[in-house]
Amino acid sequence: MTAHSGRHFLQIPGPTNVPDRILRAIAQPTIDHRGPEFAELTKDLLRRVQPVFGTDGPVVIYPSSGTGAWEAALVNTLSPGDRVLAFETGHFATLWREMAERLGLEVEFVAGDWRHGADPVALAERLAADTAHRIAAIMVVHNETSTGVTSRIPEIRAALDEAEHPALLLVDTISSLGSIDYRHREWGVDVTVGCSQKGLMLPPGLGFNAVSEKALAAARTARLPRSYLDWTPILDANAHGFYPYTPATNLLYGLREACLMLEEEGLASVFARHDRHAAATRAAVRGWGLEVLCADPREYSSSLTAVLVGGAHDADKVRRIILDRFDMSLGTGLGRLAGRVFRIGHLGDFNDLSLAGTLAGVQMGLELAGIAVDPGGLQDALEVLRGE
Numbered sequence: 001m002t003a004h005s006g007r008h009f010l011q012i013p014g015p016t017n018v019p020d021r022i023l024r025a026i027a028q029p030t031i032d033h034r035g036p037e038f039a040e041l042t043k044d045l046l047r048r049v050q051p052v053f054g055t056d057g058p059v060v061i062y063p064s065s066g067t068g069a070w071e072a073a074l075v076n077t078l079s080p081g082d083r084v085l086a087f088e089t090g091h092f093a094t095l096w097r098e099m100a101e102r103l104g105l106e107v108e109f110v111a112g113d114w115r116h117g118a119d120p121v122a123l124a125e126r127l128a129a130d131t132a133h134r135i136a137a138i139m140v141v142h143n144e145t146s147t148g149v150t151s152r153i154p155e156i157r158a159a160l161d162e163a164e165h166p167a168l169l170l171v172d173t174i175s176s177l178g179s180i181d182y183r184h185r186e187w188g189v190d191v192t193v194g195c196s197q198k199g200l201m202l203p204p205g206l207g208f209n210a211v212s213e214k215a216l217a218a219a220r221t222a223r224l225p226r227s228y229l230d231w232t233p234i235l236d237a238n239a240h241g242f243y244p245y246t247p248a249t250n251l252l253y254g255l256r257e258a259c260l261m262l263e264e265e266g267l268a269s270v271f272a273r274h275d276r277h278a279a280a281t282r283a284a285v286r287g288w289g290l291e292v293l294c295a296d297p298r299e300y301s302s303s304l305t306a307v308l309v310g311g312a313h314d315a316d317k318v319r320r321i322i323l324d325r326f327d328m329s330l331g332t333g334l335g336r337l338a339g340r341v342f343r344i345g346h347l348g349d350f351n352d353l354s355l356a357g358t359l360a361g362v363q364m365g366l367e368l369a370g371i372a373v374d375p376g377g378l379q380d381a382l383e384v385l386r387g388e
């Protein structure tokens with residue numbers, strides 16, 4: 001191991017850099033999770049976390065990674081053999097689909113090219129054909145972290161409404177929550193799945209389900225086996241400020257601090273900051289003469305950018321060089337994108353100069369890997385950051 005001075009640049013699209021404020025909040029003594037101080041913490045937290053999801057309804061918090069919250073969304077609302085419709089937006093959508101199949105659901109998977117989001121037109125066609133209303137739920141990954149493509153959830157909702165189809169809408173916002181505009185209630189989402197280690201700037205270890213009235217009603221008749229992830233005992237205990245089992249107390253301290261930070265900056269400003277950083281990153285990529293993986297400008301992700309290295313170049317070699325030389329971690333190409341792309345995370349606790357440093361490191365890494373890039377790319381990004 002080489003020693004490195006200064007801070008490591010953790011520019012993968014999650015886990016993200018954890019701000020000092022949050023680290024300090026977590027480093028408090030663990031308290032009795034059945035005592036009055038904990039009840040105050042929970043009640044305060046459950047209120048503060050709602051606006052982050054754009055809801056005034058319940059948010060269930062699990063001591064889990066995002067994958068646990070995926071499972072919770074399915075097992076609380078569905079029954080064995082139920083048909084669900086999912087979109088092949090990329091690696092994470094594929095993993096969620098596989099989970100649904102393992103749980104005994106019948107998944108209709110709308111094929112995709114990993115460069116586009118969930119297609120509202122394809123959804124409208126499937127819904128129109130489903131006159132018997134056999135489809136029980138639609139599963140969509142809002143921000144596909146393997147590709148840097150953000151699906152247009154309001155258009156997905158509109159397709160459901162126009163078809164007057166009763167299917168539940170389940171949305172994974174794991175890498176968009178707290179980074180990209182998202183509105184659980186306004187967009188008519190039934191279960192929003194989130195987790196701690198991406199836009200919420202926390203270490204891994206918390207999973208979330210924001211739940212609609214309709215999803216709560218579905219939970220009353222859903223028959224997939226569930227115990228640890230069952231919403232009901234958690235919501236019952238939450239009403240008194242508690243959890244049915246030992247919660248991740250110290251991560252909850254961190255979550256409170258994260259909510260305060262998002263409140264202070266204002267969610268609209270947080271989203272605008274991510275949009276700007278994403279625009280600057282794309283300016284760099286184009287300036288270098290490389291291609292952004294996302295093919296539709298309406299679907300550019302503001303939390304990460306996947307970059308195609310092109311030709312016979314190995315994206316993982318670029319990542320290795322950047323890690324060795326500049327102590328920066330970038331996201332690898334996942335699934336069928338392995339070796340072809342690297343991903344720049346620009347979400348969470350991040351500012352103009354951290355992005356400038358990130359892009360400078362990427363540019364030097366590309367050059368050291370022998371990929372002919374135009375060094376004007378960095379300048380193009382700086383112009384976006386500088387503004388007029």
Ligand SMILES: *Cc1c(COP(=O)(O)O)cnc(C)c1O
Nearest residue numbers: 065066067092143145174175195
């Ligand atoms: C990170 C991620 C997941 C998986 O979350 P884990 O915390 O690794 O279980 C699922 N979906 C998306 C979109 C993600 O970015």
